[in-house]
Amino acid sequence: MAARGVAGELARLEALRWTFGDTAAHERRTRLARVLRSSLPGAAAIERLHELLLAARAYPDDRATLALVSRALRSFGARADVRRHRGALTDSGIAGSDTRFAFFAPTARRLAARWPKLLEIDWEALASPDALEAWLPLLAHEGEVPGLDEIDYGLRGWLARMKGAGESDGAFVARALAARLAPDDFLFERVHDGLEPAYRLRGDATTPSRTHDEWPVAKMHFQHEPFAGRPDLAKAAATPPRAVRALAEAEGEKALALAMSCMVTRSRDLDVFAWGDPRDVRHVDCGDGLEFLMIGALPERRLLLESVYGFLTLKNGVPVGYVLTSALYRSAELAFNVFDTFRGAEAGPVYGKVIGMTRALFGTDTFTIFPYQLGDGNDEAIESGAWWFYQKLGFRPRARAARALMQAELTRMSRDKRHRSSEATLRKLATHNLYWSLGSHRDDIIGELPLPNAGIAATKLVAKRFAGDRARAAAECGREAAALLGVRSFDGWSAEERHAWRRWAPLVTLLPGVSRWTAAERAAAADVIRAKGGPREDAFVHAFDAHPQLGEALARLIRGVRA
Numbered sequence: 329m330a331a332r333g334v335a336g337e338l339a340r341l342e343a344l345r346w347t348f349g350d351t352a353a354h355e356r357r358t359r360l361a362r363v364l365r366s367s368l369p370g371a372a373a374i375e376r377l378h379e380l381l382l383a384a385r386a387y388p389d390d391r392a393t394l395a396l397v398s399r400a401l402r403s404f405g406a407r408a409d410v411r412r413h414r415g416a417l418t419d420s421g422i423a424g425s426d427t428r429f430a431f432f433a434p435t436a437r438r439l440a441a442r443w444p445k446l447l448e449i450d451w452e453a454l455a456s457p458d459a460l461e462a463w464l465p466l467l468a469h470e471g472e473v474p475g476l477d478e479i480d481y482g483l484r485g486w487l488a489r490m491k492g493a494g495e496s497d498g499a500f501v502a503r504a505l506a507a508r509l510a511p512d513d514f515l516f517e518r519v520h521d522g523l524e525p526a527y528r529l530r531g532d533a534t535t536p537s538r539t540h541d542e543w544p545v546a547k548m549h550f551q552h553e554p555f556a557g558r559p560d561l562a563k564a565a566a567t568p569p570r571a572v573r574a575l576a577e578a579e580g581e582k583a584l585a586l587a588m589s590c591m592v593t594r595s596r597d598l599d600v601f602a603w604g605d606p607r608d609v610r611h612v613d614c615g616d617g618l619e620f621l622m623i624g625a626l627p628e629r630r631l632l633l634e635s636v637y638g639f640l641t642l643k644n645g646v647p648v649g650y651v652l653t654s655a656l657y658r659s660a661e662l663a664f665n666v667f668d669t670f671r672g673a674e675a676g677p678v679y680g681k682v683i684g685m686t687r688a689l690f691g692t693d694t695f696t697i698f699p700y701q702l703g704d705g706n707d708e709a710i711e712s713g714a715w716w717f718y719q720k721l722g723f724r725p726r727a728r729a730a731r732a733l734m735q736a737e738l739t740r741m742s743r744d745k746r747h748r749s750s751e752a753t754l755r756k757l758a759t760h761n762l763y764w765s766l767g768s769h770r771d772d773i774i775g776e777l778p779l780p781n782a783g784i785a786a787t788k789l790v791a792k793r794f795a796g797d798r799a800r801a802a803a804e805c806g807r808e809a810a811a812l813l814g815v816r817s818f819d820g821w822s823a824e825e826r827h828a829w830r831r832w833a834p835l836v837t838l839l840p841g842v843s844r845w846t847a848a849e850r851a852a853a854a855d856v857i858r859a860k861g862g863p864r865e866d867a868f869v870h871a872f873d874a875h876p877q878l879g880e881a882l883a884r885l886i887r888g889v890r891a
Contacts (some may be wrong), residue, residue: 329366331373337363338376345383346611348551348675353389357396360384364400368409371416378404378422380667382538386670387551394548405538414531421538421593425531432597433520434513434854435588437506439529440499442726445528447498448485453526460501460523460829464490467504467667498527515629536589538582538669545645549617555673561722565766568688569681571613572622580606581623587640590647594667600638600652603629608864612689614681617644618650622689627824632831633779633882634661635865641678643670655690655869657879659773662686663701671712679721687766690869694765696775697723705756715757716749723762730760770789772883781889782882786834788889802830802845809836813854814847816831821858829860832847839881851880 329337337359345355368374381397381404386396404410405423417425424881430452431439439447447554461483465476466491475787481489484497491500502520509516529535575583586613587601601623608624613891621640630636633655639651648670652663664682686692703709725731732862733756740747751756761775771777806829810816813836818826836842836857843851850874859868 329362331369334363334366334368336354336372337604338380341380342376345380346387346555347552348387348389353393356384356389357393360396360400364787371413371420374407374410374413374422375416375420378420378539382646382669382709383673385542386643386648387673388548389552390550391548394550398807401539405533405537409681412440419595421536423531423537423539424533424535425534425537427527427529427531427592427595428527429595429597430524430526430590431592432602433502433506433517434602435592435597436498436502436520436525436527437516438525438612438812440495443529443535444492444495444499444503445533446535447502448496448528448530449484449498449501450526450528451484455524455526459485460525463505463519463523467501482677496526496530501525536592538590538593539646540610541586541589541593542645543583543619543621543647545617545619545642547617547890548644556677558676558684558720561680561764562766564680564683565687565783567681567684569612569614569685571611572689573611573613575609577606579727580604580609580623581694583609583623583640586647587621587623587638587650589786590640590650590667591868598638598650598652599629600625600636601640601650604638612639612685614685616730618678618681618687619645624865626866628827630828630860630865632835633782634774634870637689637866639682639685641666648673649678653686653690654774655692655866655885656774656872657772657777658691658873659694659696659770659775660686660690660692661698661774663698676715676721687833689866691873693767694763694770695723695774696764696773697762698775699758699761702762703754706758709758710751710754714752715762718762723764725757725760725762727760730757733757772879777883778889780887781886781891782835784891785838785885785889789834789838801834805833805837806830809833811843812836813850813857815854822861825858826861828859829857832857832860835882835885838885839878840884841877841881845877849877 339355341356341359342354363377368377384393384397385401388397389694390657410417410422410424414425419427447860458609464483464486465473468476475488485727487500489495495503505520506516509519531537582604584601584604587604591601603625604623605626610622612620612622614620619642621642623638623640627637634654634656636652636654640647641649641651647667651665654661662682664679683695686695698704701709702715702718719734725734733753737749737753763775790796790798790801794804809832818829856868856871856875856878859871
């Protein structure tokens, strides 16, 4: 087929992407088969076809469509036109293509371990070669230092000489830094990410790709009808998932690998996926082919207060987006992302399922959207109209200025159906949180409570009472907190649980009114803190929210802090 014909077929397929029914299914298969038999004229056409195949794989009309697109995706990277335009397909996520990105430390380490020959330094994008070069003596054996001191091979030349025969320079940097700074992962992360090494992961048949990313499913859901409309959030919140299943650690590792691949192939990184704990992964089934992989962070990587989970969104096993939740005080901050390929599909209905899932998992009755998700410093959210997406679902601002601006825009829209908020207006609206609640208005929620003040309170305590001596503060606060809450021994506590205790101890000594609690209330507070370092972090949320005295005392403390 000539290039013009291919372009026309792709345009029609794109127009048909979210149309379903027997007629649409037949036309989709016919046109896809025609394009798949053609040699595509360039990278743009290849990417368009690839995304259409992914859309049809996630939302297949029927078994015939599923078989066609599955077969096409399995062999997509081996197509002659894909191989011919491989360079132009960098960062496309297509099988066999390269990916360029400054990966976070844990992701770089994982990539270096799995693909040591393929993870290279992206020399064109490396922002600070001098900073990385200054670390070379610390990555070398002492016997190499005279040469490093006197011979100027340059950073690239030295890395070529220092790396092993079975690894590339990028893999050497990630591996050597991790080894030099072991066992302190926090130090490794700070040094690695501070150096900002730019990487290129050379693609082959085994490297991460959007083409092949999928999770095994027991039953396929076929899309015969148009997508459901905007959900009723109250009904959605009352509808829990069909099933929640804890994964064995080996399955959890596979879930982490899939989450990493989804981020790598989209030039992104997400902390909770990068530092995910394979022991704290669950599979959430919401029906109709919609599933989530719920991933918790390693205990040492958890926040002091909120519990954070990442959810990889799957449709018929295909990753279509992700959700980030921060839960505490029976409230949750949600970050909802749909991958570009799947925008315009069923974002509203999926968001309803997210509300029901979050309520079922964390006991949440109040939900908030943070300004970044609405467009504050996030051009993607501005372009997608995220603020009005949430407003139409029922979310509202609490800030007076934002409410007044919203009402003014609604008035304009009622007078002129064609009116759309300007970019400047959207940016003003996006500077304040949005909220939706099942119950009565509460102020003790994420977004209203100044949770960072807990850290300010601890800093003031260490500076004032211990003259900045943090080792002494840790030891004395740990003992005092144990005495306050009646913990006589830490025998039987895991290393992660003891770490959680050390982090919380300064706060415990500052909590107002603890001495007036009953012995049972103090013992229960100790159990809450222990749960922060336990196997599954959502247990901490439930324990904290079931202890009103602890929640009220913490709220009083952080509200009383003056920065």
